[in-house]
Amino acid sequence: MQPYIHEEEEKINTNFEARLLTANDYKGFAPIYDDFREKAVEQYMFELEPLEFEDFCDSVKKNLIDCLVLYENTIPVAFLVYTTAISEAIELNIIHSFKMENMAERSIYLLKKFLELTKAEREEKIVCYPMLGAQKNIVGEIAHYGFKFVGIAVLRFMMNGTNSREILKMTELSQLEENYRLTEWDDKYFEDAVEVVQEGFENSADALFDPRFKTIDGTRDIVTKIVKDLYAEFLPEATTVMLCNNEPVGFCFMNLTGGKIANIPIVSIKKDFQGKGLSKHMLKKSIEKLLYWADSGEKPITEVNTTTETNNFQALKMYRHLGFKEDYNYPQSYLPIKKDLY
Numbered sequence: 001m002q003p004y005i006h007e008e009e010e011k012i013n014t015n016f017e018a019r020l021l022t023a024n025d026y027k028g029f030a031p032i033y034d035d036f037r038e039k040a041v042e043q044y045m046f047e048l049e050p051l052e053f054e055d056f057c058d059s060v061k062k063n064l065i066d067c068l069v070l071y072e073n074t075i076p077v078a079f080l081v082y083t084t085a086i087s088e089a090i091e092l093n094i095i096h097s098f099k100m101e102n103m104a105e106r107s108i109y110l111l112k113k114f115l116e117l118t119k120a121e122r123e124e125k126i127v128c129y130p131m132l133g134a135q136k137n138i139v140g141e142i143a144h145y146g147f148k149f150v151g152i153a154v155l156r157f158m159m160n161g162t163n164s165r166e167i168l169k170m171t172e173l174s175q176l177e178e179n180y181r182l183t184e185w186d187d188k189y190f191e192d193a194v195e196v197v198q199e200g201f202e203n204s205a206d207a208l209f210d211p212r213f214k215t216i217d218g219t220r221d222i223v224t225k226i227v228k229d230l231y232a233e234f235l236p237e238a239t240t241v242m243l244c245n246n247e248p249v250g251f252c253f254m255n256l257t258g259g260k261i262a263n264i265p266i267v268s269i270k271k272d273f274q275g276k277g278l279s280k281h282m283l284k285k286s287i288e289k290l291l292y293w294a295d296s297g298e299k300p301i302t303e304v305n306t307t308t309e310t311n312n313f314q315a316l317k318m319y320r321h322l323g324f325k326e327d328y329n330y331p332q333s334y335l336p337i338k339k340d341l342y
């Protein structure tokens with residue numbers, strides 16, 4: 001049986017100490033946070049610049065995020081950020097070491113402290129951790145602590161500068177049968193959307209690291225957060241609904257981040273309607289709306305991106321078929337709760 005926590009004796013740097021960031025420590029912490037901000041896009045593949053230092057401290061103050069800081073001989077050298085405010089999981093967002101020095105040892109020390117601090121919460125909640133960019137280097141280490149991994153592919157459709165548009169233009173889709181119709185989002189479809197998304201995702205890899213997909217209530221929370229702008233700006237006119245005999249059977253949601261980067265958080269179609277080429281129609285309609293906005297200057301959209309599991313071949317084929325290109329892959333890790341391990 002696999003041990004839940006790594007039991008081996010490890011050499012620990014005795015000059016290390018980790019504690020949660022409080023107002024007294026903000027000043028000394030600023031340089032290391034700024035070092036992280038400089039590297040976030042290039043080294044950690046963040047889509048946008050992270051929060052300014054003051055906004056970050058404000059979020060810590062409001063308990064929206066927790067920040068565990070590692071001190072080496074009393075100097076802050078690394079930190080780990082996590083939140084329990086967004087979903088049912090404990091979301092570990094980033095582990096960063098100043099100037100990327102001694103990443104492995106510092107990360108593991110922080111991770112152990114984090115696991116100690118969250119022990120009680122972890123009786124009920126999984127931990128999820130997207131190991132973006134350089135964080136990937138500690139995959140082997142964190143596997144010792146019971147973390148599991150799902151490969152995630154990031155795909156992009158660029159409005160200009162690649163051949164995505166040409167591929168979309170050349171894609172010939174089968175004629176939709178008469179009883180099918182595409183339409184835009186309307187709030188009256190909300191409960192149908194919750195059902196369709198739950199059906200599509202309840203047994204998916206996403207449900208392993210976001211357990212809300214396992215229940216209708218959890219999925220309602222996800223869909224609510226999408227349509228109420230809690231993740232990003234919701235784009236109802238670029239969100240497409242597939243109707244069959246006027247009943248909603250599929251949804252392609254669309255968000256906008258930072259005013260210019262569109263993102264598809266979810267595409268889902270009822271099981272009985274899968275494999276008929278219907279989702280490509282939804283996706284195409286949604287992208288065409290974005291292209292219209294980009295070309296008319298109404299919204300300065302530069303790309304639409306999405307993520308999917310690296311072995312979700314149906315989704316990957318659908319995206320590629322319409323001009324999306326795979327940009328990079330990363331390990332999405334998660335720590336199951338104890339009772340799910342035994």
Ligand SMILES: CC(C)(COP(=O)(O)OP(=O)(O)OC[C@H]1O[C@@H](n2cnc3c(N)ncnc32)[C@H](O)[C@@H]1OP(=O)(O)O)[C@@H](O)C(=O)NCCC(=O)NCCS
Nearest residue numbers: 200267268269274275276277278279313314315317318321
């Ligand atoms: C992913 C999903 C939206 C695709 O919808 P769909 O309407 O079934 O897709 P399509 O019928 O257009 O098929 C897409 C491609 O997958 C292929 N395909 C269908 N079933 C397949 C299977 N079991 N294995 C591999 N490829 C398959 C199709 O041939 C098609 O390829 P093509 O473009 O080369 O013709 C749908 O499967 C779904 O709702 N899945 C659950 C939720 C999900 O995973 N969403 C995506 C992540 S956000």
